[in-house]
Amino acid sequence: MRFKLLAATAAIALLATGSAFAESANLTIWSWNVAASALKSTLPGFNKQFPDIKVTVEDLGNSQVFDKTLAACAAGGDGLPDIVSIENFEAEIFWSRFPDCFANLKELGYTADIQSKFPDFKRTELEVGDVAYAMPWDSGPVAVFYRRDMYEKAGVDPSTISTWDDFIAAGKKISAAKPGTVMAQADFNGDSEWFRMIANEQGCGYFSTDGQNITINQPACVASLQKVKEMKDAGTLTAANWDEKIQANTAGKAASQLYGGWYEGTVRSTSPDLKGKWGVYRMPSLTADGPHAANLGGSSLAISATSANKEAAWKFVNYALGTNEGQVTMLKEFGLVPSLLSAEKDPFVSEPQAYWGGQKVWADILATLPKIVPSRGTAFQSDAEGIFRATQAKFFAGGYPDAKTALDDAAKQIAAATGLPIAQ
Amino acid sequence: MPFRTRSAYAFLAPYLLVFATFWVWPIIDSFLISFQNTRINPWKYSFQANWGRLFFDPAFYNALYNTLIILVIQVPVMIALATVMAVLLNSPLLKARPLFRFAFFAPVVVGEVAYAAVFRLMFSLDFGIINKMISAIGFSPISWFDNANAAMAVIILAVTWRWAGYNAIIILAGLQSIPDDVYEAATLDRVSKTQQFFHITLPLLKPIILFCVVLSVIGTMQLFTEPFLITNRGGPGGGTETLGLFLYRQGFTALNFGYASAIAYTMAALAVVISLFNLWIGRDPK
Numbered sequence: 001m002r003f004k005l006l007a008a009t010a011a012i013a014l015l016a017t018g019s020a021f022a023e024s025a026n027l028t029i030w031s032w033n034v035a036a037s038a039l040k041s042t043l044p045g046f047n048k049q050f051p052d053i054k055v056t057v058e059d060l061g062n063s064q065v066f067d068k069t070l071a072a073c074a075a076g077g078d079g080l081p082d083i084v085s086i087e088n089f090e091a092e093i094f095w096s097r098f099p100d101c102f103a104n105l106k107e108l109g110y111t112a113d114i115q116s117k118f119p120d121f122k123r124t125e126l127e128v129g130d131v132a133y134a135m136p137w138d139s140g141p142v143a144v145f146y147r148r149d150m151y152e153k154a155g156v157d158p159s160t161i162s163t164w165d166d167f168i169a170a171g172k173k174i175s176a177a178k179p180g181t182v183m184a185q186a187d188f189n190g191d192s193e194w195f196r197m198i199a200n201e202q203g204c205g206y207f208s209t210d211g212q213n214i215t216i217n218q219p220a221c222v223a224s225l226q227k228v229k230e231m232k233d234a235g236t237l238t239a240a241n242w243d244e245k246i247q248a249n250t251a252g253k254a255a256s257q258l259y260g261g262w263y264e265g266t267v268r269s270t271s272p273d274l275k276g277k278w279g280v281y282r283m284p285s286l287t288a289d290g291p292h293a294a295n296l297g298g299s300s301l302a303i304s305a306t307s308a309n310k311e312a313a314w315k316f317v318n319y320a321l322g323t324n325e326g327q328v329t330m331l332k333e334f335g336l337v338p339s340l341l342s343a344e345k346d347p348f349v350s351e352p353q354a355y356w357g358g359q360k361v362w363a364d365i366l367a368t369l370p371k372i373v374p375s376r377g378t379a380f381q382s383d384a385e386g387i388f389r390a391t392q393a394k395f396f397a398g399g400y401p402d403a404k405t406a407l408d409d410a411a412k413q414i415a416a417a418t419g420l421p422i423a424q
Numbered sequence: 425m426p427f428r429t430r431s432a433y434a435f436l437a438p439y440l441l442v443f444a445t446f447w448v449w450p451i452i453d454s455f456l457i458s459f460q461n462t463r464i465n466p467w468k469y470s471f472q473a474n475w476g477r478l479f480f481d482p483a484f485y486n487a488l489y490n491t492l493i494i495l496v497i498q499v500p501v502m503i504a505l506a507t508v509m510a511v512l513l514n515s516p517l518l519k520a521r522p523l524f525r526f527a528f529f530a531p532v533v534v535g536e537v538a539y540a541a542v543f544r545l546m547f548s549l550d551f552g553i554i555n556k557m558i559s560a561i562g563f564s565p566i567s568w569f570d571n572a573n574a575a576m577a578v579i580i581l582a583v584t585w586r587w588a589g590y591n592a593i594i595i596l597a598g599l600q601s602i603p604d605d606v607y608e609a610a611t612l613d614r615v616s617k618t619q620q621f622f623h624i625t626l627p628l629l630k631p632i633i634l635f636c637v638v639l640s641v642i643g644t645m646q647l648f649t650e651p652f653l654i655t656n657r658g659g660p661g662g663g664t665e666t667l668g669l670f671l672y673r674q675g676f677t678a679l680n681f682g683y684a685s686a687i688a689y690t691m692a693a694l695a696v697v698i699s700l701f702n703l704w705i706g707r708d709p710k
Contacts, residue, residue, distance in 0.1 A: 063657075063677075070679055097465070097679055180550075189569040190656035239570030241656055244548060253550050382678045386662070390483060393572060393661020416477060417678075 024052035025312035028081035030069065032062040033242075034265045035085055035137075035299060038334035042320045045329060049319065053312045066090060073101035077306035082313040086134055088125045088298045089377030092211075095128045096379040103303040105132045108314035114322055121374045122339045126300050133302050135321050136339035138330070140260020140297035141368045142197050144184075145267055148279045148357055150255040153177050158281040162288045164198070164227050171236040174255045184256045185240035185248060186228070188396065192389055193296060194237065196375070197258060199224040201285060201294035205375030206384040206414070213423035214414050216388065217407040223286055225395065226403040232396060246270045258283060260296040261365045265335030268355050275354065280361045282368065293371035298339070337365065344369070380418040387413045458685035467682070474686040484687070486662050487670035490576070494647060494666070495698075498580045499640045503633060505584065506591035511621070513592065514599045525596070528589030540653035543582045544569075572663025575655045579664050582650050587643065591636045598632030599625070634706040641702065645695055648672070667691050 031039055036059035043055055058081070060068065065085060072080045073094060080101070086094065094101060110132050115123065122136035144158070151158060154177035156170040171183025186194040199205060204220035207213065215221070231237045240248060248254040250271045257263060267278055282292045301321060303313045320326040327338035328346045338344055349362040378384075391400075391410040400406035411422045425433075433440075461473035478484055513524055531539070546552050547568040555565035568574045602625065610620050626633075648668040651658045657673070658665030665673070667687065675684030 067676055071676055074679070074681075093679060097463075099465075188661075189575075189659035238549060239567055239660070240549065241569075244550075247548075248550060251551070380678075382673075383680075386673055386678070387483065389659070390486065390662035390665075393659075393663055396661075397572060413482060416480065 025054070025309035027053060027055045027083060027309055027313055027316060029055065029057045029083040029085065029301075029316075030060055030065045030081050031057055031085040032059060032065055034262060034269070034334045035336065037269070038265070038330035038336045039085075039320060041333040042326045042329050045325055046316060046319045050312075050315055053315065055316055062087070069094070073098040077101050077304055080304035080306055082304060082307040082309055083317060084302050084304060085137075086300050086302050088122070088136075088300055089375070090381045091125050091134065091300065092377055093379040093381065094302075095126075095131075095133050099128070099131075101305055102133045103305045103307070103310050105135060105303065105314065105317075106130070108303070108310055109318065110135065110314075114318070117322065117341055118339050119341060122298070122300075125377060126302075134300035135302075135317055137299045137301055137321050138262060138297075138336040139339055139369070139372075140262055140295050141337060141365050141372060142201070142258065142260055142283050142294040142296050143280050143361075143365050143368070144256050144258050144283055145263055146256035146279055146281060147252070147254075147274075147277055149277050150174055150178060150181065150252070158279070161281065161284055162292075163290075164231065164284045164286060167284045168231055168234045168236045171231075171234070171255075175235065180253065182238045182248075182254055183236045184231075184258055185245050185254050186232070186237045187241045187245075188232070188237075188239040188393070190241055190389075192385065192392060194228050194231075194258065195225055195388070195392065197283070197294045197296050198227060198286075200296070200373070200375050201283060201291055203291075203373050206381070206388065207376050207378045207420070208423055209373075209376050211376050211378040212420065214384075214411050214418075214420050215423045216384070216414065217404070217411040218423065222403045222407055225392070225407060227286060228392075229396060229403065250274070260298070261337040262297060262335050264356075264361060264365070265333065268335065276357045278355065279357055279359055280364055282364070291371050293368035295372045295374055298374075331362070337362075337369075380414070380420070383417045384414050387417065454685040454688060457682050458689055460682045462682035463680055474683045477683065478686050478690065483662060483665075483670065484690075487658075487665050487667045490658075490664060491645065491647070491666045493576065494580060494583070495641060495644050498583055499637060499644060501580075502584045502588050502640060503591060503636055505588045506595055506636065507629070507633065509588065509592035510595035510599055511625070513596050525593065529593050530589070531586045532590045534586075536649045537653060539582070539586065540650060543578065543654050547578050569655055570660055572660060575660060575664045578654060579647075579650050582654055583644075583647070587640065591640065594636055595629065595632055598629050602628050630706070634702065638699070638702055641698055642695070645691065645698070667694075 029039060036057050039057045046055065047053070066087070069080065069084050069086070070093070072078060077100075115132070118136045122139065123132075126132065126134040126136065146158060151170075151174065154170075154174040156173055161167050161170055167183070174183055175181055196205075199221045202220035202224055204215060204218050204224065206216045208215050228237070240254075245254065245257055246266065249257065249267060257267075264280070271278075283294060285292050301317045303310055303317065307313055320330070322340065324340065324343045324346055327340045327343035328348055330336040331338055331343070332348060344366055349366060350360055352358045352360050353362070387410050391406050391413075394400060395403065395406040400409065414420070415422050457467075458474055459469055459471060460467045461470040463473075509528060512518065513521065513528070518524065547554050549555060549565065549567050549569075552568070554568070559565055566574050568578050606624055606628075607620060610624060615623070646668055647666045651664040651666055651669055652672075655664040658669045671684050671687045671691070674680050674687060
């Protein structure tokens with residue numbers, strides 16, 4: 001406690017002495033993979049405006065940032081960098097358990113004017129009452145990233161794939177045309193991204209939108225899990241983690257990947273030799289007339305309450321996320337889909353992209369945004385996630401008679417772990 | 425208190441202080457925390473929140489099961505392997521003995537993160553050398569990290585690879601302490617080599633082997649790095665989640681310190697039971 005007081009006094013003293021200190025500062029940011037690279041890409045533009053603020057981006061990997069930030073918050077903010085990247089769906093555990101760990105951005109200059117530049121659904125998970133803990137960064141409108149040449153060789157036209165059954169049939173043709181290749185890959189070992197994308201498209205998630213009920217065993221989720229199993233059984237999907245997917249992309253072993261729009265930057269930066277061979281099409285649905293729009297991922301930046309350079313940190317956050325220049329740079333360089341509404345109308349969005357064979361990928365991906373119903377993470381996200389992964393693995397291995405029984409069991413376990421009721 | 429005793433405690437004080445702060449207090453505190461619901465601010469006493477949940481939590485039984493499976497399969501296999509390796513290393517026919525000793529011991533020196541990454545690559549579905557070899561002899565490749573049993577096999581292989589040589593060196597030291605005249609006498613009595621192994625070598629090695637078993641059991645109870653790194657945090661879907669990983673997940677990912685403390689105390693109780701069992705097995709038959 002005494003330390004906190006000291007830090008607070010020091011911070012006030014710094015603020016009181018005016019901008020002379022705040023202008024020259026060293027900032028550290030924790031982030032991961034493409035997100036970290038994207039932040040780095042905004043630095044030249046940022047340093048043109050603020051030459052005295054030196055920013056270091058540390059790429060720790062996604063789950064490490066989460067774990068280390070939680071541990072640091074539990075230790076009263078000790079060891080936190082100035083700025084932390086936080087994924088929206090696992091953000092609420094920070095605000096609910098450690099309301100003092102992060103600075104209130106409103107006190108640093110996050111005015112109602114700036115807030116209104118972001119869509120409401122991106123802000124709900126980041127604000128509690130009067131306090132804004134983080135600023136929305138990007139979203140993850142889901143699309144299928146596919147190899148044009150492999151689809152063509154198998155005689156598959158992606159525009160005819162509108163249901164997951166079409167996707168399975170196309171996968172059989174593609175694997176037959178080039179043995180040793182697979183239609184797509186899923187991280188069955190350490191993630192649940194396919195289920196979450198398909199369920200989200202169907203309007204179902206672990207929890208209800210208000211975060212008060214468990215909805216994982218609702219019919220839409222059951223149908224989604226069933227479909228994932230069908231794809232696994234049909235050989236449409238094989239297991240691969242993040243790195244293995246990239247290896248398969250580069251080696252031409254996978255014909256497509258399903259991810260949020262931010263995967264654009266990953267494909268482009270990790271397989272530069274395959275320029276012109278990749279394309280994008282909208283995600284299939286359970287039924288041909290489904291919404292074909294889902295969200296996966298999407299993050300925000302928060303400033304730690306213990307940072308000695310909150311003013312400078314705010315300047316960076318506001319530049320990187322709150323200006324078209326910062327957001328469009330990250331879109332161009334690493335494919336991060338801006339949350340900033342004005343950046344979505346930037347002329348760059350409607351330009352054809354050379355890497356993607358001249359396709360206007362951003363216009364196509366962003367067109368799904370209005371139809372997305374975001375799913376709520378809640379403070380119990382990691383409990384639910386752990387239970388779901390175990391259920392999914394057991395279901396795939398034949399441990400449940402059907403998807404309904406599997407998800408009923410998952411719902412019961414989540415209820416036991418969180419104390420939340422199961423929605424009727 | 426006599427002066428001498430007092431001054432002894434005075435000299436011990438710095439250590440005792442550190443011990444009390446960083447050992448005794450956390451042990452007591454985590455016991456108290458295990459009875460609190462730590463997911464609400466402020467924490468509140470609740471027996472139900474942790475202890476009430478633990479014994480009905482399928483994830484706990486899954487982690488317990490996985491840990492025991494490793495204990496029951498990996499430890500005996502590894503100790504048997506280590507004994508065979510030690511006997512071979514001890515053979516007078518062996519040339520370049522220091523080289524082999526080093527080769528068997530080398531895995532222990534390799535950093536955990538590095539060897540985990542290499543194992544992950546070796547067992548990769550499309551590019552791993554293991555699947556290439558399996559395909560070469562005509563079987564279909566195995567998706568190692570996508571099937572709970574296969575993933576468990578990888579963990580057991582990895583741990584055995586790393587620690588078998590270490591145990592072999594310990595057992596080798598034990599072998600070399602067995603006096604030669606015992607064997608000479610046996611040979612004069614026309615006892616075959618095999619019988620010598622079972623009736624002389626093994627009984628005389630018993631304390632050493634027991635020591636290795638105790639070390640390995642403790643190591644298995646704490647197993648964390650391999651399932652964390654090789655099978656990506658105990659995947660697929662908890663298929664290789666050990667008690668240590670389960671504790672970590674509850675404590676630091678779900679941030680439920682109360683529940684994590686309850687798990688820690690259960691693990692400690694389990695370790696005591698298993699140690700007592702070991703002592704009972706290794707008791708002097710008199």
